[in-house]
Amino acid sequence: MKGHFYNEQNELYYTRRGDFYYPDLAYSKNNYPPLGKYGMLRKTYLQEHRKALFSKMLLCDELWPHLLEVDEQAHAMVETMVTQMAKAKGVTESLKSTDPLRWIGLMNSFKSAAEEIVLQEVVYA
Numbered sequence: 001m002k003g004h005f006y007n008e009q010n011e012l013y014y015t016r017r018g019d020f021y022y023p024d025l026a027y028s029k030n031n032y033p034p035l036g037k038y039g040m041l042r043k044t045y046l047q048e049h050r051k052a053l054f055s056k057m058l059l060c061d062e063l064w065p066h067l068l069e070v071d072e073q074a075h076a077m078v079e080t081m082v083t084q085m086a087k088a089k090g091v092t093e094s095l096k097s098t099d100p101l102r103w104i105g106l107m108n109s110f111k112s113a114a115e116e117i118v119l120q121e122v123v124y125a
Contacts, residue, residue, distance in 0.1 A: 010056060025059060032064040039071030042123050074122045081114035082107065 003016045004024075014021040035043065043063075046054040057063040086092075086107065096103040 011060060023059070030061070030064070032068060035067055036071040036075065038074035038118070038123055039067040041119070042070045043067050045124055070122060074118045077118045077122065078111065078114045081117065082110045085110040085114065 004013060005021070006013050013024040015024055016022075043054075046057070046063075054063070057066060089106065089110075091103060091106050091110075095106075
């Protein structure tokens with residue numbers, strides 16, 4: 001074999017050095033913003049349960065954009081679902097001013113329910 005070759009299975013180029021082939025890797029100089037809660041949970045899930053996918057995405061510089069997208073999507077879904085749940089149960093700003101503890105309790109329960117759904121459908125999918 002020559003000094004360079006492309007492996008279609010993992011989409012990487014390799015260079016021969018001595019008796020071994022090493023992947024041609026380059027450090028990404030992209031300055032991505034920090035991850036939020038759901039992006040970090042997705043990263044941990046991929047590292048622990050989908051190791052091959054995690055490695056491929058990391059090597060191909062697809063990991064951070066994917067994690068940012070998951071984080072953004074999950075935050076938007078939780079916000080939308082909490083708003084819909086509050087509307088369906090009749091929780092309004094007037095309840096917040098008249099009975100703040102009840103309002104906080106209801107909103108926290110809506111958020112917990114929404115997060116549970118989002119974790120299963122987006123983060124751990």
